[in-house]
Amino acid sequence: xxxxxxxxxxxxxxxxxxxxxxxxxxxxxxxxxxxxxxxxxxxxxxxxxxxxxxxxxxxxxxxxxxxxxxxxxxxxxxxxxxxxxxxxxxxxxxxxxxxxxxxxxxxxxxxxxxxxxxxxxxxxxxxxxxxxxxxxxxxxxxxxxxxxxxxxxxxxxxxxxxxxxxxxxxxxxxxxxxxxxxxxxxxxxxxxxxxxxxxxxxxxxxxxxxxxxxxxxxxxxxxxxxxxxxxxxxxxxxxxxxxxxxxxxxxxxxxxxxxxxxxxxxxxxxxxxxxxxxxxxxxxxxxxxxxxxxxxxxxxxxxxxxxxxxxxxxxxxxxxxxxxxxxxxxxxxxxxxxxxxxxxxxxxxxxxxxxxxxxxxxxxxxxxxxxxxxxxxxxxxxxxxxxxxxxxxxxxxxxxxxxxxxxxxxxxxxxxxxxxxxxxxxxxxxxxxxxxxxxxxxxxxxxxxxxxxxxxxxxx
Ligand code: PXG
Numbered sequence: 494x495x496x497x498x499x500x501x502x503x504x505x506x507x508x509x510x511x512x513x514x515x516x517x518x519x520x521x522x523x524x525x526x527x528x529x530x531x532x533x534x535x536x537x538x539x540x541x542x543x544x545x546x547x548x549x550x551x552x553x554x555x556x557x558x559x560x561x562x563x564x565x566x567x568x569x570x571x572x573x574x575x576x577x578x579x580x581x582x583x584x585x586x587x588x589x590x591x592x593x594x595x596x597x598x599x600x601x602x603x604x605x606x607x608x609x610x611x612x613x614x615x616x617x618x619x620x621x622x623x624x625x626x627x628x629x630x631x632x633x634x635x636x637x638x639x640x641x642x643x644x645x646x647x648x649x650x651x652x653x654x655x656x657x658x659x660x661x662x663x664x665x666x667x668x669x670x671x672x673x674x675x676x677x678x679x680x681x682x683x684x685x686x687x688x689x690x691x692x693x694x695x696x697x698x699x700x701x702x703x704x705x706x707x708x709x710x711x712x713x714x715x716x717x718x719x720x721x722x723x724x725x726x727x728x729x730x731x732x733x734x735x736x737x738x739x740x741x742x743x744x745x746x747x748x749x750x751x752x753x754x755x756x757x758x759x760x761x762x763x764x765x766x767x768x769x770x771x772x773x774x775x776x777x778x779x780x781x782x783x784x785x786x787x788x789x790x791x792x793x794x795x796x797x798x799x800x801x802x803x804x805x806x807x808x809x810x811x812x813x814x815x816x817x818x819x820x821x822x823x824x825x826x827x828x829x830x831x832x833x834x835x836x837x838x839x840x841x842x843x844x845x846x847x848x849x850x851x852x853x854x855x856x857x858x859x860x861x862x863x864x865x866x867x868x869x870x871x872x873x874x875x876x877x878x879x880x881x882x883x884x885x886x887x888x889x890x891x892x893x894x895x896x897x898x899x900x901x902x903x904x905x906x907x908x909x910x911x912x913x914x915x916x917x918x919x920x921x922x923x924x925x926x927x928x929x930x931x932x933x934x935x936x937x938x939x940x941x942x943x944x945x946x947x948x949x950x951x952x953x
Pocket of ligand 1: 552611612613614615617646647648649653719723724752753754755780781910
């Protein structure tokens with residue numbers, strides 16, 4: 494274990510480092526970021542000697558947990574043999590081809606082709622260009638529009654953030670770029686509180702059809718959605734929603750893009766979320782759990798129907814990244830998938846830890862601050878309300894409850910995400926029952942600790 498001069502690192506962090514999605518004034522006032530120095534299993538350690546149970550699998554990605562020597566060895570071996578070669582010059586490398594083949598098998602059905610990138614955002618940029626190109630070469634260049642949902646997260650690049658429906662992201666960089674339409678999200682606790690589940694599913698899906706008709710079906714290229722919205726607050730769509738969305742896409746002949754960046758690789762107890770919901774997308778962006786975050790890599794699964802058009806009419810697809818199909822990332826991803834398979838982690842989420850997590854969360858149900866708990870596989874959320882039995886937030890402090898509870902959880906040894914008035918969890922798939930119990934205990938304790946603060950905020 495290396496010894497770091499943490500106060501010096503924090504000082505240098507302020508002086509030179511601009512972290513992702515941060516308020517730089519706030520980081521400066523804080524005197525620098527928390528420095529995470531090492532991790533093992535489901536636990537991360539900071540430079541001040543604190544151990545934190547990682548309820549977020551890093552950033553929704555470390556599916557196989559930390560400290561996997563096999564992944565280190567896979568990277569070392571590939572780096573020794575061939576650290577880099579590109580896929581631009583009618584060339585490819587063994588791990589890249591093998592990973593594409595492996596993913597085609599896991600995706601199944603018509604999803605038999607894979608385009609590689611380094612991040613989820615890049616994957617969605619690829620989706621946008623490929624889909625528009627697909628329509629254009631078929632003589633339908635007017636099919637430009639992507640229909641997405643408010644509060645969706647599809648990345649941080651110009652296309653990714655535009656496809657995303659995070660309103661606060663749009664002013665930064667003058668987004669969204671043209672050709673993206675946002676419709677209501679299937680967020681029952683907010684948008685459909687007290688509504689019958691089937692009716693809410695129908696209403697949320699109808700919003701998509703209404704928009705298609707409004708902008709003209711002949712102008713619509715695709716619908717894009719996360720199977721379960723992650724960064725938006727772990728929003729699990731109501732029963733029947735996805736089937737309806739699929740039917741609408743088929744009815745108007747538009748492509749269905751299912752963003753599996755968070756939900757892929759076992760998170761919901763299936764290899765991919767679309768399999769859980771029983772739908773057949775045309776394109777599937779994925780990242781994160783593909784390599785369990787050990788190295789950056791993302792992919793877009795593409796159907797044979799789309800590739801047929803690209804092959805017959807597409808000409809050169811002038812798109813790609815230096816690191817598309819990076820051999821070291823691909824080798825690590827292959828080994829990561831091997832671990833997931835060998836240890837039966839997808840089945841484990843489905844049969845064991847997923848249900849255990851759902852049951853453990855129920856212990857929070859009686860807390861006066863808890864408005865709803867929800868989970869699917871190993872992803873979950875706790876909604877924080879001012880008045881039990883309602884979805885009323887703390888007035889004067891709307892959107893602040895999540896971060897306040899999160900900070901208390903961190904003080905108590907658990908890393909979670911606070912998203913507006915909820916906290917969300919997405920632990921490594923290897924988490925034990927005892928660790929799940931600890932997670933719930935810490936959340937319960939933290940809720941009790943912050944209640945006076947939250948009630949005081951209300952009075953503000
Ligand atoms: N799609 C989805 C569904 C995501 O969750 C991306 C695309 C973009 O991936 P990259 O690798 O470009 O980050 C993501 C990423 C948060 C948070 O605040 C979530 C993500 C990234 C950063 C922060 O919860 N998800």
